Amino acid sequence: MLKYDSYDIVMQEIPNEISLCFTMTGCQLACKDCHSEHLWNPENGKILNPGMFEKVLLKYSETITCVIFMGGEWSCSELLILINIVKKFRLKVALYTGLNEKQIQRKYPELLNILDFIKTGKWISSLGGLDKLKTNQILKDLRSGEILNKYFHH
Template identity: 30%
Template sequence: MLKYVNHDIVFQEFPDEVTLAINLSRCPCACPGCHSTYLWGDNGEELTLDRLRALAEHYGTTITCLSLMGGDNDPRSVLELLATIREEYPHLHTGWYSGRDQLPLFFSEYTPPTYVKIGAWRAELGPLSSPSTNQRLYRYDEDGESEDITHRFWKK
């Protein structure tokens, strides 16, 4: 089961997107130095497909992307929800921020989100904007082919 604590419109999580970022709780990663430790606990309300649809409808065309931030406690539910949103709202891109270093083995069973960020937070390596980061952001096309676009965060 997925639970969400809050959501916000953000502009920096995915290149060229206005994103509705939904913060999921119950994070099992517990990365040292995490800036969102409040997401480790079992708090918030259940994120159902109906609730996700209601959020997508509420924001309508003011957003270009809907993203789940976390959800590593139940990656199947993350992938199912995002695949449904991608199918029902073809104008929306979708994204998933995972704190895991690898995608789950069953990832290829689902229509992939448009964007997937993987990688645990490691303070000594920095965030996506650091060329030394261990985190990676991938963009997936409709055929499931991916491209590492992490470099788009690096200042030139």
């Protein structure tokens, strides 16, 4: 069952989008440098069922242009239901995952067909995030194939 830790409106995660960002619990990746180990335990968090999710979107749909799921791919069929609700609202949708794109392609290929954006790559503190040139993480616009990391370099 998909659960979330929190949600918030964010401006910087996806360039030119105002996003409602859900941080999911139950992450199975256990990155060595994980900054949020409380997200590993699937018992933590509140259930994100479709009814409740739709109510939250209804509340924010005039304000936001995109919904981001920070994790959740491990319950792919449930995540797809939520993504389809986002699409019903004609909003864009993004997934942040610690897996790389090849792993997503192999394990959850249907996600790549429906998402607008995907950020891939586990967190490695010595390489840093999207604002660092040496980062292993990639933010991609799946509709155009454009790599969006350049928008984070100042």
